[in-house]
Amino acid sequence: xxxxxxxxxxxxxxxxxxxLPCNHSTISGNEYVYWYRQIHSQxxxxxxxxxxxxxxxxxxxxxxxEDRKSSTLILPHATLRDTxxxxxxxxxxxxxxxxxKGTLLTVNP
Amino acid sequence: xxxVTQTPKFQVLKTGQSMTLQCAQDMNHEYMSWxxxxxxxxxxxIHYSVGAGITDQGEVPNGYNVSRSTTExxxxxxxxxxxxxxxxxxxxxxxxxxxxGEQYFGPGTRLTVT
Numbered sequence: 191x192x193x194x195x196x197x198x199x200x201x202x203x204x205x206x207x208x209x210l211p212c213n214h215s216t217i218s219g220n221e222y223v224y225w226y227r228q229i230h231s232q233x234x235x236x237x238x239x240x241x242x243x244x245x246x247x248x249x250x251x252x253x254x255x256e257d258r259k260s261s262t263l264i265l266p267h268a269t270l271r272d273t274x275x276x277x278x279x280x281x282x283x284x285x286x287x288x289x290x291k292g293t294l295l296t297v298n299p
Numbered sequence: 300x301x302x303v304t305q306t307p308k309f310q311v312l313k314t315g316q317s318m319t320l321q322c323a324q325d326m327n328h329e330y331m332s333w334x335x336x337x338x339x340x341x342x343x344x345i346h347y348s349v350g351a352g353i354t355d356q357g358e359v360p361n362g363y364n365v366s367r368s369t370t371e372x373x374x375x376x377x378x379x380x381x382x383x384x385x386x387x388x389x390x391x392x393x394x395x396x397x398x399x400g401e402q403y404f405g406p407g408t409r410l411t412v413t
Contacts, residue, residue, distance in 0.1 A: 233389050233404030285330045285349060287402060289341035
């Protein structure tokens with residue numbers, strides 16, 4: 191599976207959009223981009239995933255560049271409860287998820 | 300649905316003791332896995348299973364055994380606990396499909412080995 195690069199930490203004001211970037215320049219054609227988050231001490235929670243088209247669900251939007259070498263997770267109206275570590279994971283056809291260190295997003299009042 | 304459940308929530312062991320961490324899911328998922336998470340680190344895969352009777356090693360399998368006799372249960376056994384196994388352990392499950400879909404995680408077991 192391709193490796194990913196994320197910033198170590200980011201801040202966001204409550205009510206504003208949080209844009210979390212992820213680089214995955216070695217991604218191959220059949221690999222998906224997944225986003226999970228982990229709120230302090232809890233098990234990771236699935237957010238969204240996509241292959242090449244932009245995706246949106248009730249939690250977030252995922253924007254994947256046309257060359258698929260990077261993506262951005264967008265939380266449209268961040269709340270204090272969105273403070274968490276966000277993991278960007280690129281995964282192929284096998285079942286395993288490989289977690290990096292992720293981005294600590296802190297939402298400030 | 301209870302989702303993925305793990306017991307116990309907390310455990311303290313002495314070096315050399317053995318124990319089993321329990322994991323169960325009620326979603327009829329074929330794939331189950333165990334991760335450990337050390338302070339300030341991401342999750343690392345210990346063992347996984349793609350169905351009853353089938354298990355395989357992940358990134359950090361040493362010191363752990365697993366078995367999968369039913370679809371629902373995937374216990375993790377520590378054979379002889381060591382302080383290096385102090386960690387938070389997460390079990391996860393998912394359905395096997397074309398794109399896989401989301402993986403569901405349990406609440407974790409916090410293990411301390413003294």
